[in-house]
Amino acid sequence: MSLQFNLLNQTAAGGRRAQLVLPHQAVETPVFMPVGTAGTVKAVPQDVLESLDAQIILGNTYHLYLRPGHEAIRRMGGLHRFISWPRALLTDSGGFQVFSLSQLRKVSEEGVRFRSHLDGSSHFFTPEHSMDVQIALGADIAMAFDECTEYPADRTRAEESLRLTMAWARRSLDHFTAHKHEVPWFEEKGRCMQCFGIVQGGMYRDLRRESAERLVEMDQAGSGFDGYAIGGLSVGEPRDLTMEMIAEVLPLLPKDKPRYVMGVGYPDEIEQYARMGVDMMDCVLPTRAARHGLLFTSEGRLNIKGKKYAEDQGPPDPACDCMVCRRYSRAYLRHLMQAGEALSGTLNSIHNLAYYLGIMKRVRASLARREAGVSTPA
Amino acid sequence: MSLQFNLLNQTAAGGRRAQLVLPHQAVETPVFMPVGTAGTVKAVPQDVLESLDAQIILGNTYHLYLRPGHEAIRRMGGLHRFISWPRALLTDSGGFQVFSLSQLRKVSEEGVRFRSHLDGSSHFFTPEHSMDVQIALGADIAMAFDECTEYPADRTRAEESLRLTMAWARRSLDHFTAHKHEVPWFEEKGRCMQCFGIVQGGMYRDLRRESAERLVEMDQAGSGFDGYAIGGLSVGEPRDLTMEMIAEVLPLLPKDKPRYVMGVGYPDEIEQYARMGVDMMDCVLPTRAARHGLLFTSEGRLNIKGKKYAEDQGPPDPACDCMVCRRYSRAYLRHLMQAGEALSGTLNSIHNLAYYLGIMKRVRASLARREAGVSTPA
Numbered sequence: 001m002s003l004q005f006n007l008l009n010q011t012a013a014g015g016r017r018a019q020l021v022l023p024h025q026a027v028e029t030p031v032f033m034p035v036g037t038a039g040t041v042k043a044v045p046q047d048v049l050e051s052l053d054a055q056i057i058l059g060n061t062y063h064l065y066l067r068p069g070h071e072a073i074r075r076m077g078g079l080h081r082f083i084s085w086p087r088a089l090l091t092d093s094g095g096f097q098v099f100s101l102s103q104l105r106k107v108s109e110e111g112v113r114f115r116s117h118l119d120g121s122s123h124f125f126t127p128e129h130s131m132d133v134q135i136a137l138g139a140d141i142a143m144a145f146d147e148c149t150e151y152p153a154d155r156t157r158a159e160e161s162l163r164l165t166m167a168w169a170r171r172s173l174d175h176f177t178a179h180k181h182e183v184p185w186f187e188e189k190g191r192c193m194q195c196f197g198i199v200q201g202g203m204y205r206d207l208r209r210e211s212a213e214r215l216v217e218m219d220q221a222g223s224g225f226d227g228y229a230i231g232g233l234s235v236g237e238p239r240d241l242t243m244e245m246i247a248e249v250l251p252l253l254p255k256d257k258p259r260y261v262m263g264v265g266y267p268d269e270i271e272q273y274a275r276m277g278v279d280m281m282d283c284v285l286p287t288r289a290a291r292h293g294l295l296f297t298s299e300g301r302l303n304i305k306g307k308k309y310a311e312d313q314g315p316p317d318p319a320c321d322c323m324v325c326r327r328y329s330r331a332y333l334r335h336l337m338q339a340g341e342a343l344s345g346t347l348n349s350i351h352n353l354a355y356y357l358g359i360m361k362r363v364r365a366s367l368a369r370r371e372a373g374v375s376t377p378a
Numbered sequence: 379m380s381l382q383f384n385l386l387n388q389t390a391a392g393g394r395r396a397q398l399v400l401p402h403q404a405v406e407t408p409v410f411m412p413v414g415t416a417g418t419v420k421a422v423p424q425d426v427l428e429s430l431d432a433q434i435i436l437g438n439t440y441h442l443y444l445r446p447g448h449e450a451i452r453r454m455g456g457l458h459r460f461i462s463w464p465r466a467l468l469t470d471s472g473g474f475q476v477f478s479l480s481q482l483r484k485v486s487e488e489g490v491r492f493r494s495h496l497d498g499s500s501h502f503f504t505p506e507h508s509m510d511v512q513i514a515l516g517a518d519i520a521m522a523f524d525e526c527t528e529y530p531a532d533r534t535r536a537e538e539s540l541r542l543t544m545a546w547a548r549r550s551l552d553h554f555t556a557h558k559h560e561v562p563w564f565e566e567k568g569r570c571m572q573c574f575g576i577v578q579g580g581m582y583r584d585l586r587r588e589s590a591e592r593l594v595e596m597d598q599a600g601s602g603f604d605g606y607a608i609g610g611l612s613v614g615e616p617r618d619l620t621m622e623m624i625a626e627v628l629p630l631l632p633k634d635k636p637r638y639v640m641g642v643g644y645p646d647e648i649e650q651y652a653r654m655g656v657d658m659m660d661c662v663l664p665t666r667a668a669r670h671g672l673l674f675t676s677e678g679r680l681n682i683k684g685k686k687y688a689e690d691q692g693p694p695d696p697a698c699d700c701m702v703c704r705r706y707s708r709a710y711l712r713h714l715m716q717a718g719e720a721l722s723g724t725l726n727s728i729h730n731l732a733y734y735l736g737i738m739k740r741v742r743a744s745l746a747r748r749e750a751g752v753s754t755p756a
């Protein structure tokens with residue numbers, strides 16, 4: 001298992017380039033992972049994601065559990081086969097959506113009772129159940145079931161939330177270890193699904209440290225988490241604080257395992273974090289912003305709804321060579337948005353994803369060039 | 379100009395294969411034309427339309443006139459450039475939408491006053507104005523401004539409607555002939571836009587004949603219409619009647635010009651009409667039905683919303699090799715529809731268009747094979 005994360009270069013600043021070998025795909029990191037909530041990166045066909053060089057995408061356990069249901073997906077051979085995506089997949093634990101989308105949730109030591117945002121039906125999620133659902137979905141990477149501490153949270157609240165997340169991490173890991181071979185494609189691939197632990201602790205540096213150390217300690221005789229995520233960030237706090245928490249945690253995480261910051265961020269953020277040594281990031285921002293007409297470009301943010309673009313025949317981003325910028329004008333994209341056309345969401349999303357994936361590609365190239373330069377190879 | 383419609387084969391039943399040389403594309407007929415109402419075939423990117431071998435698509439003059447406006451499109455070099463579509467385009471006259479979508483319309487000999495369905499603003503369309511708008515849009519083919527006679531319509535009403543359509547056809551042709559060189563790409567292509575006349579007459583065979591004959595008579599010394607459409611069909615009448623009207627009109631139209639039946643139809647209809655000698659057809663059905671979950675397949679119509687497809691891992695149409703049928707399952711398409719995902723409309727539309735375009739391709743191949751067989755070459 002030691003070869004599944006191959007560190008290729010590392011800089012003095014901590015940035016590193018690596019290859020993460022997952023059952024369905026060898027992923028080049030640092031990597032940005034588009035979010036495919038309900039089994040689709042909204043409005044973007046799978047072949048387009050492939051042509052954009054997306055190596056790994058996310059599925060949301062909460063959504064897929066509710067519809068079409070994890071047992072149905074298991075019977076159909078797992079999420080890869082169901083959505084026809086041969087590359088890598090990661091599922092979250094469902095925890096974040098239970099807390100952000102569902103109704104009437106009630107948290108206990110055992111787990112969370114909640115009502116579906118779709119039909120009001122009652123459900124109960126425990127760490128064990130989250131693992132079972134994720135194993136049925138059969139992504140390449142599962143996430144431990146955690147409580148995403150809200151912001152702001154006072155110290156007592158953050159401590160209690162962390163205590164719960166640490167207890168749930170232990171239970172998640174134990175249940176995952178006992179059942180990971182039940183993943184639908186295990187026979188076919190002959191490789192195991194991975195499971196990542198999640199660092200919480202609110203905006204308290206010492207709690208973040210404690211969280212990281214306790215998760216790492218769970219690795220006994222190589223049976224610990226396969227990677228570590230930093231969760232509970234980008235939940236409303238100032239960006240300085242986000243950075244501070246990431247900087248606090250990164251040195252405590254094992255160098256030979258991937259590090260994933262969940263739910264970030266803006267283009268400059270993902271580049272910054274990648275250069276600090278974050279290997280994986282995901283965010284709905286490029287696709288969600290796209291559907292609202294916000295394009296990320298080399299010249300900054302561009303709100304395509306603007307009247308000034310009505311007859312602008314230039315490409316959305318003159319420095320971008322994505323299939324949208326090569327073919328369509330700002331005027332056309334504005335028109336599609338004004339007319340409420342479905343193609344608007346598709347083309348805007350494709351460009352924004354190309355932009356995000358392009359940033360990571362450039363960061364990887366830059367990290368690779370430093371191999372013979374200022375970098376300190378691992 | 380005589381070489382712009384090259385008849386290649388013709389069968390005893392009247393079916394014919396030809397090449398229609400338009401300024402932007404040499405179109406193989408019989409051809410089905412996907413409808414791109416507001417400058418986009420709903421939910422389908424232009425490169426996908428190209429890969430589906432769509433040779434010519436429609437734009438709706440009424441929609442594009444209201445938004446983004448024909449003058450804006452003219453300033454941007456015409457509709458081809460605006461929507462980044464290098465192949466052939468046809469615009470309707472705006473008449474049908476004025477009658478079906480707008481509010482408070484008032485018809486006079488001069489034209490139609492109506493209120494926009496978008497913002498209630500007042501507009502006046504005349505045959506001359508429709509031609510001006512279409513020349514500004516600069517499709518390859520413009521349509522004469524007509525009144526689409528409703529169904530049912532009594533004889534007096536059908537006669538009056540036809541009288542108006544014939545007067546407007548004359549005015550459309552005269553104005554088009556005087557201004558067709560003003561099309562945005564005239565200098566670049568060195569070729570002229572074409573204009574088709576439209577046969578009306580309700581469901582009265584003699585009125586249909588009169589309409590066809592009067593349009594053909596407008597061709598004096600080669601200055602007539604470049605092709606002829608049969609309009610006012612598929613407006614609620616039984617299909618036998620549609621067929622009867624088409625059969626009545628086709629023999630009266632010149633053999634050396636294209637014949638276009640507007641707004642049809644179901645898959646079996648377009649095949650039937652093509653085999654009778656109709657060269658061009660358009661319809662929103664494949665894309666509109668797709669957005670409602672109705673797929674056309676070699677096994678008949680398939681409502682993808684059906685619960686029985688929840689775990690059906692077969693392709694939408696086992697006999698289809700389109701990019702959707704090659705990659706995705708019925709279960710996945712059903713899930714996308716149930717979840718209200720944008721990708722649903724895109725994938726369903728791609729399949730349905732592939733199915734429609736595939737029918738025409740097979741009909742053309744079958745007409746070509748008859749060259750050395752039972753067919754009667756023109």
